Amino acid sequence: MTVQTEEKMVKGYEIKSITCDVCKKVVDYTGGMGIEEFIFISHQAGYDSIFGDGNHIYCDICQDCLKKLLEQYLRIEEISSFPNKK
Ligand SMILES: [Zn+2]
Secondary structure: OOOOOOOOOOOOOOOOEEEOOOOOOEEEOOOOOOHHHOEEEEEEOOOOOOOOOOOEEEEEEOHHHHHHHHHHHOOOOOOOOOOOOO
């Protein structure tokens, strides 16, 4: 089998930064610590939702705000086999 290729110019978007919807902290995508710890909520509400039938809910939250707002409700499982765990 021979694979055929062609060069293409791809137009798209590149993420530059993410802003926490709660505290408005902006984290640079290139080299910024903590960007991988953002939590992205994306949910489509169903019928009879308090958010409106079929509406979509989005929220980007930094780890600091997640902890501050929801720590008492989070179920945190410790993973002992996580590589390079501190
Ligand atoms: Zn935040």
